[in-house]
Amino acid sequence: MMFDDYKKEVLNSYLNKKEKHELSQNLECPTPAKLRRECLTVLERRFLKTDRDIIREFFEIGNDVTDYAQSIRKFKDVDKFKPLINYLKRETRDTEDKNIKLLAWLVDFTPRPFEEWRLANKPVEPEITSDPPKDLPPGEEETEPGETVSPGPKKPWFKRNIKQTALSLMAATTLCGGTYMFAYNGSQGCMYWTGDRYKSVPCQEKVEGATVLALDSAKLFNFRKINVPETLTISSINNLWYTKITVDSAEFYTGSGFHPLFPEKRLKPVTPYILNKYVLNK
Numbered sequence: 001m002m003f004d005d006y007k008k009e010v011l012n013s014y015l016n017k018k019e020k021h022e023l024s025q026n027l028e029c030p031t032p033a034k035l036r037r038e039c040l041t042v043l044e045r046r047f048l049k050t051d052r053d054i055i056r057e058f059f060e061i062g063n064d065v066t067d068y069a070q071s072i073r074k075f076k077d078v079d080k081f082k083p084l085i086n087y088l089k090r091e092t093r094d095t096e097d098k099n100i101k102l103l104a105w106l107v108d109f110t111p112r113p114f115e116e117w118r119l120a121n122k123p124v125e126p127e128i129t130s131d132p133p134k135d136l137p138p139g140e141e142e143t144e145p146g147e148t149v150s151p152g153p154k155k156p157w158f159k160r161n162i163k164q165t166a167l168s169l170m171a172a173t174t175l176c177g178g179t180y181m182f183a184y185n186g187s188q189g190c191m192y193w194t195g196d197r198y199k200s201v202p203c204q205e206k207v208e209g210a211t212v213l214a215l216d217s218a219k220l221f222n223f224r225k226i227n228v229p230e231t232l233t234i235s236s237i238n239n240l241w242y243t244k245i246t247v248d249s250a251e252f253y254t255g256s257g258f259h260p261l262f263p264e265k266r267l268k269p270v271t272p273y274i275l276n277k278y279v280l281n282k
Contacts, residue, residue, distance in 0.1 A: 003097060006114050010104045014088065016228070017107060027106060030085050032078035038106055039072050046108065048221060054101045054113055110224070110254060121235035191215045193260040196225040223255040229279045232270070241267035242274055250278045
């Protein structure tokens with residue numbers, strides 16, 4: 001996969017979130033000052049070690065520097081944000097790679113950086129069955145051609161419409177103040193499911209309508225529900241996970257494991273058959 005493909009996906013992620021007003025005010029109407037402010041906000045709330053090279057490249061920070069916040073605050077050449085702003089406003093047709101990498105960080109595009117995305121998007125030839133099985137009644141596990149599934153206890157099905165209108169790996173929590181993602185510390189030792197991600201919370205705090213769980217940093221930072229399956233492509237095969245929720249729909253996630261609300265439902269890797277039935281042929 002080439003960087004141009006990555007660039008298109010990152011830009012589409014930004015435009016989809018902007019259309020649904022799921023961006024912070026700094027990103028909705030970007031200016032150089034607002035983008036620098038957004039960088040500081042994102043750095044404080046969801047810094048990942050894998051994002052260090054993105055920050056260093058754009059802000060020209062040396063490898064010996066560890067206080068990125070101070071470097072960003074002291075960054076005087078804010079005009080360097082203008083090429084990215086012009087690109088987001090579609091006033092230019094292209095921009096430097098470092099600007100796309102920065103945008104991916106700001107909108108929490110995953111997987112990132114580009115090297116991780118490229119590994120996760122190795123081309124896979126789809127194997128489309130000419131006679132897919134008919135829908136099964138609720139409560140029964142669907143099997144793909146050539147697949148056998150051990151019978152398990154039947155559970156109530158949760159009816160939910162997974163077709164939204166914008167990719168929301170960051171969904172509702174990115175409005176105005178940015179994401180509500182906190183680094184793990186003693187006062188944020190637990191988490192709960194918000195509907196499309198986990199949010200950290202003090203263990204003693206009760207959350208109405210949610211189960212408070214022990215904090216799992218991997219799930220907290222990386223596990224997301226994909227609210228718009230229509231954005232999935234062939235490259236999603238074996239790189240994303242799904243589970244059946246109703247007889248004619250499935251939910252898709254960025255990580256493996258079990259469904260956050262129905263732990264009896266295991267998340268399986270997306271296959272060509274599942275992608276074609278629930279996404280491409282919808």
